[in-house]
Amino acid sequence: MSHIASQISALRERVDRSLAHANRPTESLQILAVSKTRPAAAIESAYEAGFHHFGENYLQEALLKIEQLRHLALQWHYIGTLQSNKTSSVAQHFHWLHTLDRVKIANRLSQQRPSNMPPLNVCIQINIDNEPQKGGISLAQLNPLAEAVEALPNLSLRGLMAIPSKDSSPQQRRDSFAKMAETLDTLKGTIPQLDTLSMGMSADLELAIEHKATIIRIGTAIFGPRTAK
Numbered sequence: 642m643s644h645i646a647s648q649i650s651a652l653r654e655r656v657d658r659s660l661a662h663a664n665r666p667t668e669s670l671q672i673l674a675v676s677k678t679r680p681a682a683a684i685e686s687a688y689e690a691g692f693h694h695f696g697e698n699y700l701q702e703a704l705l706k707i708e709q710l711r712h713l714a715l716q717w718h719y720i721g722t723l724q725s726n727k728t729s730s731v732a733q734h735f736h737w738l739h740t741l742d743r744v745k746i747a748n749r750l751s752q753q754r755p756s757n758m759p760p761l762n763v764c765i766q767i768n769i770d771n772e773p774q775k776g777g778i779s780l781a782q783l784n785p786l787a788e789a790v791e792a793l794p795n796l797s798l799r800g801l802m803a804i805p806s807k808d809s810s811p812q813q814r815r816d817s818f819a820k821m822a823e824t825l826d827t828l829k830g831t832i833p834q835l836d837t838l839s840m841g842m843s844a845d846l847e848l849a850i851e852h853k854a855t856i857i858r859i860g861t862a863i864f865g866p867r868t869a870k
């Protein structure tokens with residue numbers, strides 16, 4: 642077995658155990674393979690092991706790999722910080738954006754989405770632990786932003802995303818994930834078609850699955866440790 646294949650089978654065991662523990666069917670969870678800093682060849686190996694959704698954080702690097710891998714039917718998710726002058730690349734080349742946190746960016750993405758492509762799927766990022774340097778909005782800002790995104794023709798609002806503080810204790814992390822699940826449930830009261838909760842990474846996927854994550858974003862547990870960029 643290749644290195645990536647053996648890591649993936651260990652990951653699948655962790656995921657299956659967590660799903661069973663939470664009484665959840667396999668189809669209720671999608672694993673997003675986070676391929677930042679990884680070469681196209683590593684993405685091809687993960688594709689052969691059954692992954693079709695890939696997450697990227699750095700736009701220039703991502704665009705190059707999207708071009709190199711055009712022969713594969715991949716779904717690309719942008720999960721990095723997005724500046725308003727870079728929106729057109731995301732509108733033209735990605736299927737999903739997980740880090741939406743401003744109306745201005747939403748407006749630009751909807752305007753720039755090519756008319757021959759389906760609406761761009763978006764998640765609103767919540768700064769769940771209120772960290773000053775982190776992207777995302779506070780819970781108090783959610784309703785107006787969600788309503789504004791809902792009104793845009795070329796965006797499809799799918800749900801919420803969060804990256805908890807890396808310094809939080811397991812109990813704090815549990816509280817943050819629970820708060821996200823509760824917030825999505827409440828928002829579904831006004832926007833019933835929401836179906837996505839993007840949270841959980843290699844180190845905390847069990848907790849995220851227990852708290853109803855529908856997309857976990859996994860890098861290290863698929864591809865191995867990242868070397869500093």
Ligand SMILES: *Cc1c(COP(=O)(O)O)cnc(C)c1O
Nearest residue numbers: 675720842843858859860861862
């Ligand atoms: C890098 C990254 C991940 C993956 O992290 P791992 O710990 O390698 O699984 C997930 N989400 C975001 C937003 C990231 O930047």
